[in-house]
Amino acid sequence: MTKALEGVRVLDMTHVQSGPTCTQLLAWFGADVIKVERPGVGDITRGQLQDIPGVDSLYFTMLNHNKRSVTLDTKKEAGKKILTRLIEECDVMVENFAPGALDRMGFSWERIQEINPRIIYASVKGFGPGPFEDLKVYENVAQCTGGSASTTGFDDGPPTVTGAQIGDSGTGLHLAFGITTALYHRTVSGKGQRVECAMQDGVLNLCRVKLRDQQRLPHGPLTEYPQYPNTPFGDEVPRAGNASGGGQPGWAVQCKGGGANDYIYVIIQPPGWAPLMRTIGREELIEDPEWATPAKRLPKLDQCFAMIEEWTKTKTKYEVMGILNPLNVPCGPIMSMKELSEEQSLRDTGTIVEVDHPTRGKYLTVGNPVKLSDSPSDVTRSPHLGEHTDEILSQVVGYSAEEIEAAKAEGAV
Numbered sequence: 025m026t027k028a029l030e031g032v033r034v035l036d037m038t039h040v041q042s043g044p045t046c047t048q049l050l051a052w053f054g055a056d057v058i059k060v061e062r063p064g065v066g067d068i069t070r071g072q073l074q075d076i077p078g079v080d081s082l083y084f085t086m087l088n089h090n091k092r093s094v095t096l097d098t099k100k101e102a103g104k105k106i107l108t109r110l111i112e113e114c115d116v117m118v119e120n121f122a123p124g125a126l127d128r129m130g131f132s133w134e135r136i137q138e139i140n141p142r143i144i145y146a147s148v149k150g151f152g153p154g155p156f157e158d159l160k161v162y163e164n165v166a167q168c169t170g171g172s173a174s175t176t177g178f179d180d181g182p183p184t185v186t187g188a189q190i191g192d193s194g195t196g197l198h199l200a201f202g203i204t205t206a207l208y209h210r211t212v213s214g215k216g217q218r219v220e221c222a223m224q225d226g227v228l229n230l231c232r233v234k235l236r237d238q239q240r241l242p243h244g245p246l247t248e249y250p251q252y253p254n255t256p257f258g259d260e261v262p263r264a265g266n267a268s269g270g271g272q273p274g275w276a277v278q279c280k281g282g283g284a285n286d287y288i289y290v291i292i293q294p295p296g297w298a299p300l301m302r303t304i305g306r307e308e309l310i311e312d313p314e315w316a317t318p319a320k321r322l323p324k325l326d327q328c329f330a331m332i333e334e335w336t337k338t339k340t341k342y343e344v345m346g347i348l349n350p351l352n353v354p355c356g357p358i359m360s361m362k363e364l365s366e367e368q369s370l371r372d373t374g375t376i377v378e379v380d381h382p383t384r385g386k387y388l389t390v391g392n393p394v395k396l397s398d399s400p401s402d403v404t405r406s407p408h409l410g411e412h413t414d415e416i417l418s419q420v421v422g423y424s425a426e427e428i429e430a431a432k433a434e435g436a437v
């Protein structure tokens with residue numbers, strides 16, 4: 025079986041998290057991803073949050089699987105020549121430098137198109153055109169400016185960022201989708217095109233339901249929010265705590281054990297009310313007019329979940345799940361990273377993979393979460409800095425041994 029993107033060559037000028045997430049996905053699907061890194065320095069994350077001194081960090085290794093690494097100083101003349109050759113030879117070029125950095129290197133979109141009209145040139149920036157377009161942006165800046173932080177957390181607390189890296193990894197995902205779309209379009213048009221995704225836009229796309237709620241606000245209170253009916257709404261979507269965004273009441277309730285993650289999220293859909301009340305020993309509330317309808321329960325959801333919690337506290341979160349699932353009451357145990365890393369089913373599907381690295385040894389990573397029925401996807405270790413420089417210069421750039429030596433002598437690689 026061939027991999028879906030076999031034959032696609034990617035010039036990967038990405039660093040940190042957003043861009044590498046995108047190119048790692050392409051690499052998992054079989055693209056030949058050539059990661060360009062500054063000689064002697066490399067992607068800054070190689071040295072960030074290092075757990076083992078002198079060894080590429082997990083931050084780096086977990087975002088750069090299945091890639092080849094070439095060192096290249098693109099500010100040196102010999103480096104620019106090599107970069108030009110790589111642009112000629114690649115189908116896709118991806119970068120997430122600060123705004124204008126590539127232009128300053130002498131590679132504007134106009135120039136890139138001149139070199140290779142079939143290339144797809146994809147970039148992540150913090151913002152699209154507008155007042156903030158020149159800013160450098162990191163994960164939490166994107167979460168704050170894209171609408172996530174203002175809508176996450178509890179009403180009486182500060183705006184809160186989420187652990188899911190929706191700014192970096194989320195935007196990388198969006199970009200990968202743009203690239204594969206442009207690749208498909210190229211099969212018809214024969215031409216490449218520019219693909220851009222701003223982190224603010226990517227986060228906002230993931231916060232779509234909150235823009236929905238903003239427009240519902242003028243028409244009345246958001247009845248599924250925990251503020252209703254006791255706290256008045258202002259003119260901005262408030263933080264909704266653990267309320268579910270879909271209009272069905274839900275909350276995280278505590279379970280036996282008392283640990284930080286001994287909780288389960290339970291959703292009360294109308295058909296689930298009767299079985300749920302029967303299970304927790306409150307049959308009398310099934311027909312009670314004060315409790316029997318969603319409208320009657322809405323103002324006292326806190327009491328509803330308190331009753332449910334009295335029962336869940338007597339069981340572990342997995343026991344609760346085992347009882348509620350057959351009753352069609354939607355619920356999800358709060359799973360910690362420790363539990364996820366030990367979950368056998370995730371190992372079986374390749375979503376969690378153990379990788380062996382020559383200097384680090386064995387570690388766990390998140391493999392490709394997207395499964396294709398006819399195109400395998402495997403995970404191989406991240407490259408050492410410049411591990412493939414010679415092979416890429418000779419195989420892809422077409423340099424002779426003398427030319428490679430000359431580039432090295434100039435400090436370009």
Ligand code: CAO
Nearest residue numbers: 040041062097098099120121122125149150160161162163
């Ligand atoms: N050879 C020579 N120079 C190189 C090089 C190479 N191989 N690779 C990078 N450089 C240079 C760049 O050209 C740039 O030089 P100039 O400032 O002279 O133009 C310099 O290195 C620094 O690059 P940078 O500005 O992109 O990096 P930074 O650490 O200052 O900023 C970041 C990092 C992430 C804030 C910025 O790149 C950015 O805003 N990117 C877009 C948004 C993004 O992806 N953010 C998510 C990052 S993950 O949290």
